[in-house]
Amino acid sequence: MSVLLLGTEAPEVAVLVEALDADVLPLPTQFAEGGATDWPWADELERWRAAASDGPVVDAVVVAAWVRSPAGPVPLDGVGLDAWVARGELPLARWFAALGAAVRRCADGGAVVAVVERPAPLDCAGWAPETGVADAVEAMVRSLARSEGGRGVRVNAVTTPVRLVDGPVVDPQPPLSSFPGTVEVEVAGAIRMLLGDDAAGVTGTVLDAGCGRS
């Protein structure tokens, strides 16, 4: 299966590219300066989406619009407005642009998988922006599952807390000692399943590759 991966320059995304043997379409991560709350990067994202949508279609598209490295857990009242935009609004907009391009590049009867970072509910304190973005992506996936189902395109998500664990987790401990898992094994395995024929009847779902934590 030929896989196109729309991803950022995050090191863990490179690991995913290798694990899936995917071709890469880079997502924009460097933007013009400006007042962050005005989204000075909106036009650039728009242009990127238009260009990225205008390419050959493939049967399998994976989207990993991860930030380069997570900022670390901070209670929301300690997150300033610029940091809020950087951790919440910009990633949300990048996911929106990326998933729009992904379904344009997906052939009829193909599959799209969004790979999203999301802390387990027990562990989400300090990760409010990331939790909000992850839930938004889940809704985007379900919206696209509805709009693309008519042409046989399946759209699903895999969630992982792999980079969002900071020290000991809240009790009870995760069921699997492999928590929080790895990109190359737990995450890539879930993606392969959702892209493959064994998931032919699966769309609009979220598969948590969190080693049972959720």
Added chain:
Amino acid sequence: MTDARVVVVTGASGGVGRGIALACGEAGWTVWIAARRADAGRAVAAEVDARGGAGRFVPCEVGDADSVAGAMADVVGVSGRLDGVVHNATSGLSPVPGHLADLPIADLRDHVAVSVRGTYLLATQALPHLEATTGALVVLTSEAGFEGKAKLPAYAAVKAAQRGLVRALAREWGPRGVRVNALAPLASTPAMVTAMERDPSMAGRVMGHLPLGRLGDAETDIGPVTRFLLGDDSRYVTGVTIMADGGSCPIS
């Protein structure tokens, strides 16, 4: 909290927000109508008075940090306390249909500014005051945030993002005595009427999977549930999304 609560309701100059404000007014609470439209906001404040509460209007642009800070300062400056905040306002683009791959990023920005940044700004500005009263934050989300919407993907995305924020904030603020919950209403509102006019098939889709067979009323169906989430009867409830949707959403 005492019975003389002071609450702020955003986007309360009409629709669901107005219904929530009136329901809180019936309890005798002081209700601040936080909205952009002064005339409509003051009219709802007068309706709150007529219900037995104390209606007040404060101008507020929920996506603007200075505006939210100013509104909170005005409320606490006049009323002396803050027991609850209800973030109900949504983008005026909420009923505008479009496909996720084509929707302008600038439109998404408007959705995010009102719903998501608005939640962030209101939450962070209100926290010290809510902590002082062991108060509550209630965020109005939607079944769209669970199910997704083929034609309203930006609306669905920001409504889902709000649920994520609520889940995280409940864990962060619980030890500080502040409860955070979400409410997903389905009610007949001007926005819904507009959406149904733009998409004539919508009425059939909505009513077709509505076990209770009718759209909710903002004041008598949604308002009391919001009042519950603001009041002592829900003092052991945090981090949840309550569906007040006539059984419409099968996911929850």
